[in-house]
Amino acid sequence: MSTRKQLHIGMSLAPTWLSGDAWRRADSNIEGIFSADFAVDIARRSEAAHLDFVFRPDVSYLPLEVLATGSGFASLDPTVLLAAVARETSRIGLVTTVSTTFFPPYVVARQLQSLHWISNGRAGWNIVTALQGHENFGLQAMPSAEERYARAAEFTQVVLRLWDSFPHEALLIDRQNGRYADVAQVRPIDHDGTYLRVRGPLNLPAFANARIPLIQAGASDTGRDFAASVADLVFAPTPDKAAALELRRDLSRRAERHGRSPQDVRLLPGLSLYLAPSRKAAHELFMQTHEHVDKARKLASIKQMIGLDLSDWPVDRPVGATDLPPPADNPASRTHSNLLRRLIERESLYLEQLLLRPEVISAAHWQVVGTVDDAVEQILDWADAGAIDGFIAAPGGSFGSLQLFLEQVVPRLVEAGVFRERYRGSTFAEHLEDR
Numbered sequence: 001m002s003t004r005k006q007l008h009i010g011m012s013l014a015p016t017w018l019s020g021d022a023w024r025r026a027d028s029n030i031e032g033i034f035s036a037d038f039a040v041d042i043a044r045r046s047e048a049a050h051l052d053f054v055f056r057p058d059v060s061y062l063p064l065e066v067l068a069t070g071s072g073f074a075s076l077d078p079t080v081l082l083a084a085v086a087r088e089t090s091r092i093g094l095v096t097t098v099s100t101t102f103f104p105p106y107v108v109a110r111q112l113q114s115l116h117w118i119s120n121g122r123a124g125w126n127i128v129t130a131l132q133g134h135e136n137f138g139l140q141a142m143p144s145a146e147e148r149y150a151r152a153a154e155f156t157q158v159v160l161r162l163w164d165s166f167p168h169e170a171l172l173i174d175r176q177n178g179r180y181a182d183v184a185q186v187r188p189i190d191h192d193g194t195y196l197r198v199r200g201p202l203n204l205p206a207f208a209n210a211r212i213p214l215i216q217a218g219a220s221d222t223g224r225d226f227a228a229s230v231a232d233l234v235f236a237p238t239p240d241k242a243a244a245l246e247l248r249r250d251l252s253r254r255a256e257r258h259g260r261s262p263q264d265v266r267l268l269p270g271l272s273l274y275l276a277p278s279r280k281a282a283h284e285l286f287m288q289t290h291e292h293v294d295k296a297r298k299l300a301s302i303k304q305m306i307g308l309d310l311s312d313w314p315v316d317r318p319v320g321a322t323d324l325p326p327p328a329d330n331p332a333s334r335t336h337s338n339l340l341r342r343l344i345e346r347e348s349l350y351l352e353q354l355l356l357r358p359e360v361i362s363a364a365h366w367q368v369v370g371t372v373d374d375a376v377e378q379i380l381d382w383a384d385a386g387a388i389d390g391f392i393a394a395p396g397g398s399f400g401s402l403q404l405f406l407e408q409v410v411p412r413l414v415e416a417g418v419f420r421e422r423y424r425g426s427t428f429a430e431h432l433e434d435r
């Protein structure tokens with residue numbers, strides 16, 4: 001193995017390559033998105049490239065204004081989907097998204113441990129506190145971000161304790177003496193906290209010798225602190241290298257404050273990739289995908305994120321720092337609101353330019369629009385600067401971007417000595433041990 005630091009790479013199953021207007025392409029296979037085959041195909045391709053994991057983000061609500069012009073948030077349940085993917089793959093990690101705001105921890109602990117068994121130790125949990133959807137769970141209003149994180153911290157501890165409550169070693173399966181389990185090792189957790197009361201134990205033993213890695217998405221101050229206290233991986237939007245460096249350093253400091261080593265918390269930003277054989281073709285792919293997307297929807301999203309109404313904004317007047325209203329008290333995602341504010345504070349952009357920036361169109365993720373060479377160069381540059389520990393690939397524009405990434409970019413990262421040539425382990429936690 002190379003002496004260069006190893007990156008950890010995930011592939012979004014979202015499917016990001018169908019967002020914007022890309023689903024309208026004749027070859028998009030949009031009809032297939034509610035089949036398991038669709039995700040199985042991506043997971044197998046990602047496994048052939050030896051990626052660490054595939055990743056399915058998820059929400060529990062359906063915004064109709066998004067649905068009108070693209071599949072948006074309509075999707076199969078991620079944990080059920082990944083159980084199907086588990087049966088068709090053998091090495092790649094399977095990261096599902098489950099919110100700590102809406103679901104009971106006993107159910108979540110059991111579902112994740114079930115996925116872990118079904119996949120022979122490949123489950124991962126993306127812990128989200130969720131953006132919307134309270135109406136679907138009998139809540140009067142969305143709890144504040146602070147309350148959601150306080151509940152998330154308690155929830156995560158409950159899930160970890162439930163996984164420990166029925167340890168693998170408690171299974172004796174001693175046919176001769178008729179002893180199935182050593183019940184002395186199976187213990188209730190008797191949790192009685194601020195938000196949750198759970199007795200336990202879990203009615204499913206832990207899968208042998210493999211942790212379920214935790215991923216955290218949400219990078220406000222509170223989100224970072226929560227991530228630094230428990231997460232193996234942080235999935236965060238970092239639109240430029242400076243943002244990634246700042247977050248990487250901050251996570252290290254916070255991890256140490258929580259008594260962990262900085263290397264225990266890895267930063268994997270989202271990376272949107274619009275790839276084509278030439279820069280010109282990549283730029284065209286990007287423009288075809290986003291140029292004609294409903295402007296009203298983008299303006300509504302800006303208003304919702306930072307309270308700035310640009311519906312009558314003159315085309316020839318840049319939007320600048322002085323146009324920003326004061327920060328809102330409780331935006332759905334402070335991470336995304338802060339990044340959009342940061343962009344407007346730093347650059348004066350005409351509306352037409354602003355509406356094509358990642359902070360508006362793709363959740364503020366790092367973005368490469370270019371060739372395979374461009375992508376490799378940027379990834380190595382960020383990695384060498386110590387800004388990232390890997391990334392989650394979100395190919396955009398067409399399936400071709402995904403193919404170029406897996407079939408050309410990844411082998412180049414292997415050649416450069418920053419990514420594995422083959423799997424050494426068979427569980428997700430083992431993949432994360434490559435350093």
Ligand SMILES: Cc1cc2nc3c(=O)[nH]c(=O)nc-3n(C[C@H](O)[C@H](O)[C@H](O)COP(=O)(O)O)c2cc1C
Nearest residue numbers: 057058128129130131217218219220223333334335
């Ligand atoms: C990169 C990223 C990805 C996210 N993915 C999801 C998701 O798949 N589902 C979800 O309900 N919320 C998702 N969220 C929302 C967060 O869980 C969180 O509720 C929100 O960002 C508010 O936390 P903050 O104040 O730290 O930003 C995501 C947030 C970020 C930053």
